Amino acid sequence: MPNQIYRDKMINNIQYAVNEARTAAKVDHPGLTGRIRELAADKILRPVLPAAFAIGTGKIVDRNASLSAETDLVIYNRDLLPPVMYSDRDGIFPIESTYYTFEIKSECSASSLRDTIYKRQQLLTLDHSEKETYKGNNAPVVLVFFAFGSDLSIEGKTEFARYQEIDSDWKDDPVIRVMCIVGRGYWYFSHKKEWLYQRATDTYDEVLILLSQTVNTLMPRLLFNNRPKPLFGDYLRPPDAETGE
Numbered sequence: 001m002p003n004q005i006y007r008d009k010m011i012n013n014i015q016y017a018v019n020e021a022r023t024a025a026k027v028d029h030p031g032l033t034g035r036i037r038e039l040a041a042d043k044i045l046r047p048v049l050p051a052a053f054a055i056g057t058g059k060i061v062d063r064n065a066s067l068s069a070e071t072d073l074v075i076y077n078r079d080l081l082p083p084v085m086y087s088d089r090d091g092i093f094p095i096e097s098t099y100y101t102f103e104i105k106s107e108c109s110a111s112s113l114r115d116t117i118y119k120r121q122q123l124l125t126l127d128h129s130e131k132e133t134y135k136g137n138n139a140p141v142v143l144v145f146f147a148f149g150s151d152l153s154i155e156g157k158t159e160f161a162r163y164q165e166i167d168s169d170w171k172d173d174p175v176i177r178v179m180c181i182v183g184r185g186y187w188y189f190s191h192k193k194e195w196l197y198q199r200a201t202d203t204y205d206e207v208l209i210l211l212s213q214t215v216n217t218l219m220p221r222l223l224f225n226n227r228p229k230p231l232f233g234d235y236l237r238p239p240d241a242e243t244g245e
Contacts, residue, residue: 003187007203010048010211014204017043018182021148025106038072041104041146045073048211050218053077058091058139060098062126063234067092068081069119073102075218082232095128096230097217100142108147108159108181113166116145117175136173142217144210152184159184160195180210188213 017040017131024036038057046055053075060068076083080097101123103116122142134140159181164170177189186198186206198209 002081007208010044010208011203012188013044013047014182014207017041018204021099021106037104037106037148040148041073044207044211045075045214048215049075052079053218056083056085056091056093058083058086058093060095060101060123060126061092062095062128065243066126067102068101068123068126071101071119072104073100074098074213075100075102081232081235092229094235095126095141098141099221100144100214102144102146105145106147107149107151108162108165108179108184109151110162112147113145113163113176116143118168119143120175137175137177138173143176143180144180144182144214145176146179146210147181150181150184160187160197163187173207178210178213180206182207186210197199 002039020040020043021037025038027036042055049055054077056074056076057072058074059070060074074093076093076098078097081094083091083093083097085091103112103119105112120137123141123143124137124139127138152159152162159179163174163176163179167175168174172193174189179187181200182204183200184206185200186209188196190196198206
């Protein structure tokens, strides 16, 4: 049996975030609207993260100074490599210390899915020490597409069916591997190369399963620390410097 105290608290946080996102949609200012959405999503994520992890917003960078597109939310661990912060939230985050990126949308649409795919493809070009492990569209940084609603109005058509039309690799090597759309459902491409689904409910089980899966995957990485140890010097050393023995 689930713990109802935890569930009730998380459901309250989700309801607050949904209300804030709906309010943001009425603000006639794209930058402010986006920021309100990010803060609303932050309200859901931050309370459940292990203490070693933090949330920011900005871009991902590799040792060669290549940058990703701007990312709405980043989950990172500064114990691996420190980010370059320009405020308490905004910064540039080394790919080696980044675990999740979230694209936060007011609603899911064909254009927002294509935009997220484009951003993911940029992220996949970044250099990192696990290139030999992750192939194709897979990467150590998990991208989550999260939307507070949907513009889909075709009767009988699902959000997943729309994604299938946009990503030709959806079956074996999808670009987006985690999707959560409030009121529509949660989809996850597992390590067994199969899509798993959680239907939407009045108590936001589609979001609760996203939270639980995010934390469940972060904890083993924290406990077993199985990522290669990045070197801070790789980000500071002059291009022609000798490494020595």
